[in-house]
Amino acid sequence: MNGLRRSExxxxxxxxxxxxxxxxxxxxxxxxxxxxVFALALSLASGRLADRWSGALSQxxxxxxxxxxxxMQAQVAAVLDVLTTTPGIASARALTEEETRxxxxxWFGPDLPxxxxxxxxxxxxxxxxxGYDGEGLRQRLAAEAPGAVLDDHTRWRRPLAVAxxxxxxxxxxxxxxxxxxxxxxxxxxxxxxxxxxxQVIRVLRLVGAQDAFIARAFVxxxxxxxxxxxxxxxxxxxxxxxxxxxxxxxGGFLTGxxxxxxxxxxxxxxxxxxGLVAFVATRIAAFxxxxxxx
Amino acid sequence: MIVFDNVAYSYGGGELLSEVNLRLAAGSFHFxxxxxxxxxxxxxxxxxxxxxxxxxxxxxxxxxxxxxxRDEVARMRRRMGVxxxxxxxxDHLPLTANVMxxxxxxxxxxxxxxxxxxxTWVGLDKLGDQLPPQLSGGERQRAALARAVIMSPDxxxxxxxxxxxxWEMSLRxxxxxxxxxxxxxxxxxxxxxxxxxxxxxxxxxxxxxxIANRRVxxxxxxx
Numbered sequence: 467m468n469g470l471r472r473s474e475x476x477x478x479x480x481x482x483x484x485x486x487x488x489x490x491x492x493x494x495x496x497x498x499x500x501x502x503v504f505a506l507a508l509s510l511a512s513g514r515l516a517d518r519w520s521g522a523l524s525q526x527x528x529x530x531x532x533x534x535x536x537x538m539q540a541q542v543a544a545v546l547d548v549l550t551t552t553p554g555i556a557s558a559r560a561l562t563e564e565e566t567r568x569x570x571x572x573w574f575g576p577d578l579p580x581x582x583x584x585x586x587x588x589x590x591x592x593x594x595x596x597g598y599d600g601e602g603l604r605q606r607l608a609a610e611a612p613g614a615v616l617d618d619h620t621r622w623r624r625p626l627a628v629a630x631x632x633x634x635x636x637x638x639x640x641x642x643x644x645x646x647x648x649x650x651x652x653x654x655x656x657x658x659x660x661x662x663x664x665q666v667i668r669v670l671r672l673v674g675a676q677d678a679f680i681a682r683a684f685v686x687x688x689x690x691x692x693x694x695x696x697x698x699x700x701x702x703x704x705x706x707x708x709x710x711x712x713x714x715x716x717g718g719f720l721t722g723x724x725x726x727x728x729x730x731x732x733x734x735x736x737x738x739x740x741g742l743v744a745f746v747a748t749r750i751a752a753f754x755x756x757x758x759x760x
Numbered sequence: 761m762i763v764f765d766n767v768a769y770s771y772g773g774g775e776l777l778s779e780v781n782l783r784l785a786a787g788s789f790h791f792x793x794x795x796x797x798x799x800x801x802x803x804x805x806x807x808x809x810x811x812x813x814x815x816x817x818x819x820x821x822x823x824x825x826x827x828x829x830r831d832e833v834a835r836m837r838r839r840m841g842v843x844x845x846x847x848x849x850x851d852h853l854p855l856t857a858n859v860m861x862x863x864x865x866x867x868x869x870x871x872x873x874x875x876x877x878x879x880t881w882v883g884l885d886k887l888g889d890q891l892p893p894q895l896s897g898g899e900r901q902r903a904a905l906a907r908a909v910i911m912s913p914d915x916x917x918x919x920x921x922x923x924x925x926x927w928e929m930s931l932r933x934x935x936x937x938x939x940x941x942x943x944x945x946x947x948x949x950x951x952x953x954x955x956x957x958x959x960x961x962x963x964x965x966x967x968x969x970x971i972a973n974r975r976v977x978x979x980x981x982x983x
């Protein structure tokens with residue numbers, strides 16, 4: 467913004483201050499930036515979710531063993547033996563009773579008598595980057611441990627990962643639409659301001675003003691209005707996001723809607739980007755209108 | 761400086777000027793006279809390319825006017841000072857900013873002393889902060905003249921510069937134009953005030969052009 471030089475300030479002064487378009491542009495920029503902060507937060511949160519679910523999908527799986535109590539230990543040992551000898555599996559371990567209890571606690575409460583319930587044992591496996599042959603593993607498990615079922619999480623995690631990815635794209639699309647709407651609004655306002663100042667433009671031309679000088683007067687004004695409006699809107703949006711409840715396991719996605727770490731810096735890019743959008747839109751509109759006013 | 765070669769200008773199906781042949785040489789002083797509606801303002805507008813001829817060839821500073829781009833027209837206008845009949849000020853700017861407008865749009869500056877000298881020359885040094893609507897007709901005409909000469913142009917074009925002022929003020933404006941001509945500027949003044957023309961001819965070797973029947977002629981020596 468400081469790059470707008472003194473000559474541009476002198477160009478700005480020759481155009482009379484305008485009423486409605488001034489606050490309209492600032493207000494629209496503020497509203498758009500406010501919405502853009504939430505679209506950005508949605509996009510980033512969805513991205514994190516998609517990455518997390520996709521990562522979990524591709525790296526871990528679970529073997530669930532349902533067997534009579536007297537065969538349980540033998541089948542667990544057989545499953546572990548199969549897994550440790552299967553290419554593509556980095557590690558495998560049986561979940562302890564405490565871990566199993568922790569998994570079931572949200573549904574059954576803290577004092578769950580695992581011994582009295584036919585709860586299956588779970589074996590968690592982590593695969594190598596190369597991965598394993600899922601169908602081959604299923605057949606080997608069926609042969610060595612009849613009560614073992616391989617759950618590679620695909621059934622329920624994949625649609626969620628796809629949904630999260632779509633949500634991220636929708637967030638990005640929303641940002642694009644917000645930018646396009648801002649450009650359209652600024653273009654209309656700038657064209658209206660130029661038309662309203664046709665007599666001023668005539669006088670400027672009579673004393674030797676070139677189109678670039680006249681355009682600068684309007685471009686500087688609309689760029690600055692948009693920049694300051696977007697700054698106010700982005701700040702309000704940031705406060706709104708900061709006031710959202712903090713993320714926790716129980717809240718899941720909704721409470722995780724916000725920024726993390728360096729992500730908090732993204733909203734600060736909105737005012738300069740909005741200013742740039744206004745600069746380009748006003749410049750195009752100004753030169754087009756000046757050609758009309760010849 | 762400005763050469764009309766068989767120039768015509770038509771508007772709305774009617775021809776306002778036809779077969780205009782005219783040469784404004786450097787350092788010359790011309791009056792342009794004729795009845796109201798004869799086309800004096802139209803001819804001046806052709807001189808600063810606000811209007812383009814519909815026929816013939818008009819040359820401004822050795823360039824055919826139709827070949828000029830918008831930016832070239834703007835640069836050419838910086839070599840001309842125009843006193844418009846209705847002054848053409850920006851009403852939201854004070855007098856000094858209006859007078860300095862040709863400098864502002866061309867990215868040039870002037871010193872406060874030079875600006876003060878110019879405003880003193882036209883007798884407006886006490887009114888620099890006034891807005892144009894606050895000025896009288898004569899003050900506006902003098903301010904327009906100050907704006908016309910601030911770029912030290914080669915050509916001064918004045919359209920009825922004494923139209924809204926009393927005789928005393930007319931003489932004062934005429935004196936300023938004569939001074940500019942003696943400094944080597946080319947001056948063309950459109951006026952229907954024959955007394956003003958007679959007074960000027962006593963001070964400067966001015967030629968008088970008359971528009972009649974859409975044509976520009978050299979007026980009689982009795983003016």
